[in-house]
Amino acid sequence: MTDAVLALNSGSSSTKFGLYEVGDVEPRLVLRGLLDLGDQPRLSAKAADGTALVDRALAADARGDAGFGELLGWIEERLAGESLRAVGHRIVHGGGKFVVPTALDGYVIGELDALTPLAPLHQPGSLRGVRAVARARPGLAQVGCFDTAFHRTIDATVARVALPRRFEAEGVRRYGFHGLSYEYVAGRLAGISPALAAGRTVVAHLGNGASLCAMQGGRSLDTTMGFSALDGLVMGTRPGATDPGVLLYLIREKRLSLEALERLLYRESGLLGVSGISADMRTLLASDDASAREALDLFAFRAARETAALAGTLGGLDCLVFTAGIGEHAAPIRAMICDRLGWLGVELDASANAAHAELISTPGSRVELRIIPTNEEIVIARHAWAVVSGG
Numbered sequence: 001m002t003d004a005v006l007a008l009n010s011g012s013s014s015t016k017f018g019l020y021e022v023g024d025v026e027p028r029l030v031l032r033g034l035l036d037l038g039d040q041p042r043l044s045a046k047a048a049d050g051t052a053l054v055d056r057a058l059a060a061d062a063r064g065d066a067g068f069g070e071l072l073g074w075i076e077e078r079l080a081g082e083s084l085r086a087v088g089h090r091i092v093h094g095g096g097k098f099v100v101p102t103a104l105d106g107y108v109i110g111e112l113d114a115l116t117p118l119a120p121l122h123q124p125g126s127l128r129g130v131r132a133v134a135r136a137r138p139g140l141a142q143v144g145c146f147d148t149a150f151h152r153t154i155d156a157t158v159a160r161v162a163l164p165r166r167f168e169a170e171g172v173r174r175y176g177f178h179g180l181s182y183e184y185v186a187g188r189l190a191g192i193s194p195a196l197a198a199g200r201t202v203v204a205h206l207g208n209g210a211s212l213c214a215m216q217g218g219r220s221l222d223t224t225m226g227f228s229a230l231d232g233l234v235m236g237t238r239p240g241a242t243d244p245g246v247l248l249y250l251i252r253e254k255r256l257s258l259e260a261l262e263r264l265l266y267r268e269s270g271l272l273g274v275s276g277i278s279a280d281m282r283t284l285l286a287s288d289d290a291s292a293r294e295a296l297d298l299f300a301f302r303a304a305r306e307t308a309a310l311a312g313t314l315g316g317l318d319c320l321v322f323t324a325g326i327g328e329h330a331a332p333i334r335a336m337i338c339d340r341l342g343w344l345g346v347e348l349d350a351s352a353n354a355a356h357a358e359l360i361s362t363p364g365s366r367v368e369l370r371i372i373p374t375n376e377e378i379v380i381a382r383h384a385w386a387v388v389s390g391g
Helices: 065-079 106-113 123-136 149-153 165-169 179-192 194-198 244-252 258-267 270-275 281-286 290-314 324-329 331-339 350-354 376-389
Strands: 003-010 014-022 028-036 042-047 052-057 083-091 141-146 200-206 210-216 219-223 319-323 368-371
Touching: 003 065, 003 123, 003 376, 014 065, 014 376, 028 052, 028 065, 042 065, 065 083, 065 123, 083 123, 083 376, 106 123, 123 141, 141 376, 149 179, 149 219, 179 194, 179 200, 179 210, 179 319, 179 376, 200 290, 200 324, 210 290, 219 290, 244 258, 270 281, 270 290, 281 290, 281 331, 290 331, 319 324, 324 331, 331 350, 331 368
Parallel strands: 003 083, 083 141, 200 319, 319 368
Antiparallel strands: 003 014, 014 028, 028 042, 042 052, 200 210, 210 219
16 A cells, blocks of 8 residues: 655645655655635645646635545545555744654644744644644644744854844744745755755745745755744735834834734735735736836845845855746846846846746856756655654
8 A cells, every 4th residue: 555645835725735655765746736715715636747637616614624624535535545644734933942844733733823923924824724634634643844944054143133132032033934945945956966055055935925045055054034924035915124113113103003014014015015016926027017117126126135145144156046936937037136146246048047947047157047946845745754654
């Protein structure tokens, strides 16, 4: 009997999933899909070769636990004799305690729930899936894989926030996020070029949520996201690094409540706030509106500026990798970022960039430029299987 692991990557209203056969070798993708638990619940999935397997509406009550129950039931039908050994979950925040993949029991779930104030947009969605699976299949093993864990290697100086030390003792520090994506890219880069992976690399995870990671030898040395997923780059609806004085002004002078300020920072800012049009990069790239262009310019400026800052942490730059939705698919954005980094020796091959080639730097570029599509789900599957198999 073949063993299988289900990897869940949950957001606030939808969950990406991948089913993998596991054993003594690399997990093999069987199928992947999306469980949409929004206003019109829907389950869709394709086989590893792209063949459509299911695309159907779910009942309105599937917006709750029933949606995960339907997903598990459908997965178990597809397994046909194979054994679903575990469900692995992407958990955005593991805090300082959870720095390796961990079996999820009631105690661990409670500890992770206590971290919700550090990631209010993401943590509830991850834990919702964990709890729903536990109720639907009480005996099924579950494993948490933490986005913060990859950054456990950053130096204390890099992690420190310049507030009184009593706050550091309470967990106020820079954690970093998108760790599962960075772990995957680090592994792929090592497979492509061990020498390059050993060098000074910045990986740009550019999507609706965006961050950069400075790494060397597959280890995180610095990253743009910090205490929360609000820090660093301009994102789809988040502003990135913002002068704390602006927040004080909004509270004191504009009388924003904490709830209104949280909504502003997580859901109304970033590309959406600057453009006034959309948080979707594709929409902004297709727009002739001056505000859309201003939003794009700001996105590229901040990404280039922070890349240069991370090159400072590394003491130079040998490789720049683009990944995630924008990083993998938005050639104009890659070009705008690279144009600002010419002084670092970055030379973009315009034709290769337009074709979304793996290698997009010119032969004479001092910095190798690459596109590496990320795959968080396979990292989750690897870790989940390792925990339940004792590997």
